[in-house]
Amino acid sequence: MRTFTGKVVFITGGSSGIGAGLAREFAGRGASVALVARRAERLRTVAAEIRAGGGHALAIPGDVTREGDLERAVALTASGLGPIDVVVANAGFGVVGALEALRIDDYRRQFETNVFGVLRTTYATLAELRRSRGTLVILGSVSAYMAAPTASPYAMSKFAVRALAEALRSELAPHGIAVVLITPGFVESEIRLVDNRGHLRADAPDPVPHWLRMPTKRAARQIVRAVARRRRERIITSHAKLAVFLARHTPRLWASLVRRSRVSRREPF
Numbered sequence: 001m002r003t004f005t006g007k008v009v010f011i012t013g014g015s016s017g018i019g020a021g022l023a024r025e026f027a028g029r030g031a032s033v034a035l036v037a038r039r040a041e042r043l044r045t046v047a048a049e050i051r052a053g054g055g056h057a058l059a060i061p062g063d064v065t066r067e068g069d070l071e072r073a074v075a076l077t078a079s080g081l082g083p084i085d086v087v088v089a090n091a092g093f094g095v096v097g098a099l100e101a102l103r104i105d106d107y108r109r110q111f112e113t114n115v116f117g118v119l120r121t122t123y124a125t126l127a128e129l130r131r132s133r134g135t136l137v138i139l140g141s142v143s144a145y146m147a148a149p150t151a152s153p154y155a156m157s158k159f160a161v162r163a164l165a166e167a168l169r170s171e172l173a174p175h176g177i178a179v180v181l182i183t184p185g186f187v188e189s190e191i192r193l194v195d196n197r198g199h200l201r202a203d204a205p206d207p208v209p210h211w212l213r214m215p216t217k218r219a220a221r222q223i224v225r226a227v228a229r230r231r232r233e234r235i236i237t238s239h240a241k242l243a244v245f246l247a248r249h250t251p252r253l254w255a256s257l258v259r260r261s262r263v264s265r266r267e268p269f
């Protein structure tokens with residue numbers, strides 16, 4: 001699938017960052033895209049921009065933590081654009097902080113979006129994917145390989161979806177469904193400006209220096225290429241490749257580097 005002409009791509013978290021970048025990239029390669037996220041206005045802006053460029057896009061306000069929203073979004077996509085070929089379970093955010101500063105509810109909130117949101121997306125689209133022998137794309141993270149201090153909820157959620165991707169890859173292969181795990185390092189987006197309750201703090205500075213962040217468009221291009229080739233996994237950014245390599249092959253060295261770096265993630269305010 002080098003071009004996506006005639007294909008329908010369903011993306012959760014399409015109102016900003018990687019999801020919006022993917023919508024533009026898929027649409028640029030001929031796909032019709034359905035975008036789901038909570039902020040209706042932002043979604044409509046992305047969809048309108050794609051339509052103005054000659055593409056087909058549908059903005060469907062919805063929350064991946066709410067029962068029924070995804071089933072409704074799938075029905076609207078099928079009736080508005082046609083049967084779904086590619087599903088991108090991308091919606092996510094980060095709950096950060098030291099264990100003692102957090103409560104069980106913080107972990108639950110993290111899992112509701114990043115883990116159960118991905119599962120809800122998978123259940124809601126499975127019949128479509130079976131029919132199209134399509135592709136399920138799951139957004140993991142470099143945090144699915146290493147759990148940095150003060151980021152345990154986020155890392156736990158990403159370890160979980162990496163496990164889901166691995167299990168489903170074998171489970172769904174007999175149905176002709178490919179599962180592609182995307183493992184980004186630092187990519188330009190709003191994720192580090194979103195607080196532990198999922199609200200954007202637009203004025204907060206991004207704690208990751210600009211030179212370390214890959215431009216969204218470039219990341220989206222690499223992800224779409226991996227989807228076209230139905231690759232099992234694509235690690236995005238060279239620092240992420242190095243970090244995953246060190247975490248996998250030299251876990252003690254990596255742990256001591258992390259400990260010594262005294263990295264600490266704080267909520268944006």
Ligand SMILES: NC(=O)c1ccc[n+]([C@@H]2O[C@H](COP(=O)([O-])OP(=O)(O)OC[C@H]3O[C@@H](n4cnc5c(N)ncnc54)[C@H](OP(=O)(O)O)[C@@H]3O)[C@@H](O)[C@H]2O)c1
Pocket residue numbers: 012013014015016017018019036037038039040042062063064065090091092093113117139140141142183184185186187188189190191192194198
């Ligand atoms: N950027 C990075 O450096 C990086 C690194 C590793 C992994 N990732 C992963 O990449 C994915 C996309 O994140 P991003 O970096 O592009 O961040 P982002 O710019 O903050 O985008 C997150 C998207 O998820 C949506 N979302 C959040 N909660 C939702 C919910 N309950 N229901 C529906 N949509 C929801 C947001 O839209 P609304 O607020 O409008 O709902 C937004 O469109 C995430 O899974 C993230 O963990 C990103």
